[in-house]
Amino acid sequence: MSELDYYEILEISKDADSNTIKKAFRKLALKYHPDRNQGNLEAERKFKEINEAYQCLGDEEKRKIYDRYGKAGLGSSSGFRGFEDFSDIFESFFGDGFSRSTKKRVDNYVLDVEINLRVDFKDAVFGTQKELKYKIKKPCKTCDGNGGKKNTCKTCGGSGKFTQTRGFMSFVSTCPHCNGIGEIIVEKCKKCSGLGYEEEEICFKFDVPKGVDNGMKIRISQKGNLSKSGEYGDLYVNITVKEDDKFIRHGDDVYIEIPIFVTQAMLGENILIPTLRGEKNLKLHIGTKDKEQFILENEGIENIRTKEIGKLIAQISIKMPTKLNDEQIKMIQNLQESFGVKTNEIAETSLFEKIKGWFK
Template sequence: MAKRDYYEILGISKDADDKEIKSAFRKLAKKYHPDLNPDNKEAETNFKEINEAYEVLSDPNKKAKYDQFGHAAFDQSQGFGGGADFNDFGDIFGDIFGDFFGGGFGGSSRAQRTGPRAGSDLKIKLDITFEEAAFGTKKDIKINRIEKCHVCDGSGAKKGTSKKTCPTCHGAGHVKTVQRTPFGQFASTKTCTTCNGIGEVVEEPCTACGGSGKERKSRKLSINIPAGVDTNSVIPLRGEGNHGERGGPAGDLYVYLNVKEHELFERDGYDVWCEIPISFTKAALGGNIEVPTLEGKVKYDIPEGMQPGTVFRLKNKGIKNLRGSSKGDQYVRVKITVPKKLTDKQKELLKEFAKEYGEDADKDDKKGFFGKMKDAFKD
C-alpha cells in the first residue's frame, strides 16, 4: 500500500514553516495518542503516520530530500514505520500531555506549583456624588481579601512544626509510570496525589487556618479620587488584592466608579448642562439673573427678548480635565415660565399690554395661525 503524503497527513501546505509543522503535529498527536484512545487500532495507525511525517518534516535536511524525491528518499532501514524514539519528542509531549499527566516531561510545571504564586486581583464598585467626581475627593473603603495566616505565616503548619518532604514523591511533586505501547515503552508523569504536586506535606496543620496557610481579612483602605473622573472610571490600587503564595506578590484592587445623578446638572464629557427658569417679563425686558454652577452662583445679564430654549455658555465653569489642567464649560438652557394664576390687576395690565402690542386678549384671533403665515410669506 502506497504511503500517504506527509504534508497531507499533518494537514499543512508544502510552504508551512517550522512553527506550523510543530503546531499541526501537536494537535494531531494529542488527538490520536494511544493513551487517549485505548484499543483503537485506527488511532494507533494515525499516530504512527503522524509521528513518521513529523520526524521527516521537522528535520530541514530530511525535509529537503523528501521535497525533492518523495518517499523514495528514505528506506525502511532508517526506522520509519517501526516507531520513533520518544525521547526526541520530550519537549513536545511535555506540552501536549501536561494537562493529562500533571507536568509531563519538563521541570517547569513543578516549578509553577512549588514556586512563588501571585495573588488574584479584586474588583469593587464605589458610588460617588457628582461634585466628588468634579472636584476629586478622598474615600475610605472596606474590602475582604485573602491574606497569609497570621499564626503560621502562610506555611500551613502548626506553630513550632514545619512541612515535611512528601513520602510518596520524595519532594518531586510527581510520580512516574511506565506503559507499554505498540511503539515501545512510554513513560508518563502524573501529579502526586499525596501532596498535590507541591512536594511537601503538612503533618500537623495550623489550628487557625486548617493547614491552608490563608485567612480572609476585612481591611479598610483610603483612596484618592482625582478630579474629572466619571462613571466607569477605574482606579487601580497596586498590591491591595489577594495575597500571593510562597512569597509571590499580591494581586491588585480595581475600584470601578459610579457617579450619582445631580438634581440640577447633567454631564457631557467635561462640559456641564443645566436648565434655568426665568419669567416671561424678565425674558422680554432682559436684566440680571443668578445662575447656579458647581462653584456657586454667578450673575449673568440676559438681553431683551430672550427666547425659550436659548442656550448660553459660561466659559470654564465645567469639570476639570482628568489628564490636564483645562476645564470644560457650562451650558445654560433657558426655560420661560408662565404664571398659572394672576390677580385681577395683573390680568388688566396684561390686557393693556396686549392692546398696546396690537392684540385683543378678549377676542379670538380671526385670522388665525395659517392666516398670519400666509401674510408672512407674501412678497
C-alpha cells in the same frame, strides 16, 4: 461616519431586560468567536463590537449613562476592556474552554482586589479624601500558603490543564479538579481549613482625584493580595457617582435647567444662576426662548487626564402664570394691544405678519 448603536449591535430593542441582553450576547459571541472564524477579519471586528456593546449594556450603571447621553457620555474612561481580556466575560457564559488563553493563577487566589466606592457629585468634581476599608488575602503562616499536605493531581498529571472536545473543536482549559494548580490537598491545614490563606483588614486614606466620573476604575499599586513569593497585587477602585439634584454631567460638560418668568425672557434681564463654583451673572437677551441654551466656558469639570475644564450649559425653562387677577388680565391685554393685536382677534395672515415682526 455615524457611531454604532449598542442595541443594534446586539440585535435587541432598547427596552430589553438583562436576560434578553445576555441571551443576545451568548448567541452572537458564539457565532463570531475567532476560534470558529479563524482568519476572518470581519468576524473579529464583529466580535470586538459585541464585546464593547455587552460591557456597556450588561452593566446597569453604564447602560443608564448610555441611554441618556449616548457613547460620548461614557467618555474615554468608561472602563471597556480590550479584545484579549474578553475571555473573562466569555468564560462566565461558556467556561474557560473558549478562552483565548489560560490565565495563570498565583497560589490559589488572584492577587488583584476590586472594591466599590460611591462618592457625591461635588466630591467627584472637586476631589476628596475617602477612607478605604477592605480585606486582603495573605498566605497562611501555619501551612506556608499550601493549604495542607498535597499530592499531584491525577486528572491533569500536574500540568494544571485539561483538554475538552466539543463537536469538531478541542479546547485546553484549566483543570476542574485542581483549579490549574496541578496539585490536590489530601490533608487540610487546620488553621486555614485548606484554603491556604488568611485574611487581613486594610484601612488607609485614599485621595479621590478631581474629575473622576461614574464607571471609572482607579488602580492603586501594591494594595492587593499577597502571594507566597512576597508579591502584592493591585487594588482596583470602581467609582460610582451619585446624581445631583441640579446638575447633569455629560463628559466634562455640565447641564443645568434655569427656570425664569415669562417677563424676564421678554425683557432680557440679568439673572444669577448657580454654577459648580458659586453663583454667576447671566445676561438674557430680549425675547429669550424656551429651551434656549447659554454656554459658560470653563465652568464645567476639569478633565482627569488633560486638566482642561469643560463648559456649563444653562438651558432656559420659561414659566407661565396659570392664574391671573382682573388687574393683571387688563395689563396683559393692554400690552398685547400695544403690539397691534386685539383681544379675541381671528388669527389671519396679517396677524402672523405682525407676530413675525416682533422677533426681527
